[in-house]
Amino acid sequence: xxxxxxxxxxxxxxxxxxxxxxxxxxxxxxxxxxxxxxxxxxxxxxxxxxxxxxxxxxxxxxxxxxxxxxxxxxxxxxxxxxxxxxxxxxxxxxxxxxxxxxxxxxxxxxxxxxxxxxxxxxxxxxxxxxxxxxxxxxxxxxxxxxxxxxxxxxxxxx
Ligand SMILES: [Zn+2]
Numbered sequence: 001x002x003x004x005x006x007x008x009x010x011x012x013x014x015x016x017x018x019x020x021x022x023x024x025x026x027x028x029x030x031x032x033x034x035x036x037x038x039x040x041x042x043x044x045x046x047x048x049x050x051x052x053x054x055x056x057x058x059x060x061x062x063x064x065x066x067x068x069x070x071x072x073x074x075x076x077x078x079x080x081x082x083x084x085x086x087x088x089x090x091x092x093x094x095x096x097x098x099x100x101x102x103x104x105x106x107x108x109x110x111x112x113x114x115x116x117x118x119x120x121x122x123x124x125x126x127x128x129x130x131x132x133x134x135x136x137x138x139x140x141x142x143x144x145x146x147x148x149x150x151x152x153x154x155x156x157x158x
Pocket of ligand 1: 089090091098099102117
């Protein structure tokens, strides 16, 4: 099987991301973020949390992102010459499968887009890629699941 998109993220950015998700979810609710990189690259250099774009999207405990939140997202990307490479959100327990909502509502409807699901509301301070659900969007609500060992996503030192 060919991996359409491979993304890289530095250990520092990963740590900052896990910390942001952990604080926002506070062990009681899902949180999430868009993962951003320079246009034409596959390296994630920044992220923007869902609630920074839609302040009420975490209110019910399950992420419900309002479509109007894409407007400030695209403005931010345009200003900073960034593109959305992936998205991520947390789940309560160790289950990082996709819910029906996750499957039928990709945050970005582009083939090759990567979605990461982080276990235990990202409360594990040592969270690496182990236990993370890695999904590549194939279009038409179809996804391919990758094992962390497949290097669809790589955490790099720099
Ligand atoms: Zn989910």
